Amino acid sequence: GAGVSQSPRYKVAKRGQDVALRCDPISGHVSLFWYQQALGQGPEFLTYFQNEAQLDKSGLPSDRFFAERPEGSVSTLKIQRTQQEDSAVYLCASSAHSSEETQYFGPGTRLLVL
């Protein structure tokens, strides 16, 4: 079946612009995660949803970052007033349910802020 998909795959933004990144998890997957991966580093946790509930947003680096999953399926990560340090790959992952540990990753959105 279809895996996790993300769009856009690449995004170039001018500093100060707002961006919205989309994640389509595997159909029926309850849990959804957002990670940020800087160049040459491992993914770092941003936020976690179980269905539509955002259970953990402790990894969001500032109040410019906002995520939602209003219907418990598609999720959007929004970054307001982008800054150069926001440049990274943003990865989305999903897992079947809250007690299933295996996470399946999307291809990521590469964000470059100029």
Add this chain to the structure above:
Amino acid sequence: GENVEQHPSTLSVQEGDSAVIKCTYSDSASNYFPWYKQELGKRPQLIIDIRSNVGEKKDQRIAVTLNKTAKHFSLHITETQPEDSAVYFCAASLSGYSTLTFGKGTMLLVSP
């Protein structure tokens, strides 16, 4: 919170040799340890995982070992092939908390 250290950062081997990547974790409550392979520009893909109730798991040329007392786990790849070249990440998650904490990655280069 959890902290995962991974070594080495780069590893070069000849085709057919074995490769070993090691990770340590800080929180003894962690109980799930996956390994992901990420090729350049691609998504991380799960290659093997282990839970804290077992000490070793093997899948063809790949094996993972876990030492809970020492809080470290290792990935072993035997008979390496050029297509094994990629960045490998270890990760850990706490019991009842599914968020993964990743190591910084190991770039494995297998030369023909």
